[in-house]
Amino acid sequence: MKPSKKLLRAGPKGPVFFTCGWHRLSIFLTALFLVIAPPAWAAPRAYITNQGDNSVSVIDTLTDKVITTIAVGDKPAGVAVNHDGSRIYVTNPESRDVSVIDGQHAKVIATIPAGQGPLGIALHPSGRWLYVADWYTHEILVIDTDKLAIVKKIAVDLSPSGIAVTPDGSRLFVANRDSNNVSVINTETNAVIATVDVGTAPFGVTFDPAKNRIYIANVRSHDVSVIDGASLKVITTFKVRAWPYGIAITKDGERIFVTNQHDDSVSVIDGNNFANIATLTAGEYPEGIMVHPDGRRVYVASWFSNEVTVIDVDSLKTLATIPVGDGPRAFGIFIEDAANGE
Incomplete structure (x- = not known):
């Protein structure tokens, strides 16, 4: 017997079928999936914190469009x-806390009390x-993501x-803006093992695994300190424009991108000789910056x-300008890994 088309309508307790046939089950399951399935978004996504309207804009980086706001x-x-x-x-x-967002369903699932003024964050x-x-x-709060609670204060x-953690998770680097230095923390012992003097008012921190270097944006001295990851000593300092805040580096360490807030610009630096390219x-007051995991694009929040x-990393041309919420900062690692969808 050939299956035939069946008619259905919505009843008070769910779908009501007028006739029998194996199509009932497939139609019902399809409808159920459409109701309960989470959004099917292309990945990777960028999460932009908007300080002015207390929200996060979620960008699909395949289309460079905002797909939702949280x-x-x-x-x-x-x-x-x-x-x-x-x-x-x-x-x-x-609000002195950390919002935990479920990426699949794009909603806050927990809020963790976090001291008096939580700012930089690293996972x-x-x-x-x-x-x-x-x-x-003046502390680093260590939060257990299983317990969603602070388990240590350093x-x-x-x-x-700004905070940066090494890819192996063994070291944490913290820029201390009002003491003009960087704390180096052993994450196994949660102890400070070194303090490195840098420029004036350090803020953004980025670790370069390709060259084993730490880059520090010094806001008030308008420069970037470069720390050798082995010796934990400053090996050079290079000038950029006014009020550098964020730093991003390509995977090979060949190009360094620095946001300059008071110049409304991004400095592009050669990772070998530190010359300005x-x-x-x-946009106005750029801060958060990150190289996309595909290595071909840089995202800058203004x-x-x-x-x-x-x-575009190679041509240095603007590929897109994406409107987001009010006051985007995106201070940290704001793009998910390319392994999830690209």
Whole structure:
């Protein structure tokens, strides 16, 4: 007997079928899937913290379009995304907490109290430990992501801001803005093992695994300190434009991108001789910056112009300008790993 088309309508307790046949089950399951299935988004996605409207804009980096917006805590700034994009952690300095976002369903599933002024944030490669810089208590808060609770506090110097963790998870680097230095933490013991003097008002921190270097953006001295990962000594300092905040580096370490807030620009630096290759126009007050995991694009969040600029790594041309929420900062690792969808 050939299957035939069957008619269905919605009843008070679900679908009601008028006739029998094996099509009933397939139609019902299809309808059920459409109701309960989470959004099927292309990946990887970028998560942009918008400080002005207490939200996170989610960008599909295959289309460079905002696909949804998530409400979080007060004045969100820092962001850390795990490799597969299943969890996103956002610091909210004004509500003094961290929002935990379920990446699959694009919603906040937990809120973790986090000291007096959580700002910078980084996730251990294992995904188990979350590190949060508390600007006011001058500490790094270690959060267990299984328990969603602080399990350790590590004293550092004044006003810790940017944080970077090595790919093997063994070291954590913290920029202490008001003491002009960087704390180096052994993550196994959760102890400070070195303090390195850098420029004036260090803020953004990025680790380069290709060359085993740490780059520090010094806001008030308008330069970038380069620390050797083995000796933990500054090996050079290079000038950029006014008020550098964020740093991004290509996978091979050959190009360095620095956001200059008071110049509305991005400096492009040669990773071998530290010469300036170009200075690119960005939006107003650029801060958060990250090289896409595909290595071909750089994403820049501009705080005052409410946009994210996409730059081609090779041609250095602007590929797209994406409107987002009010006051985007995207301070941290804000793009999920390319293994999830690209």
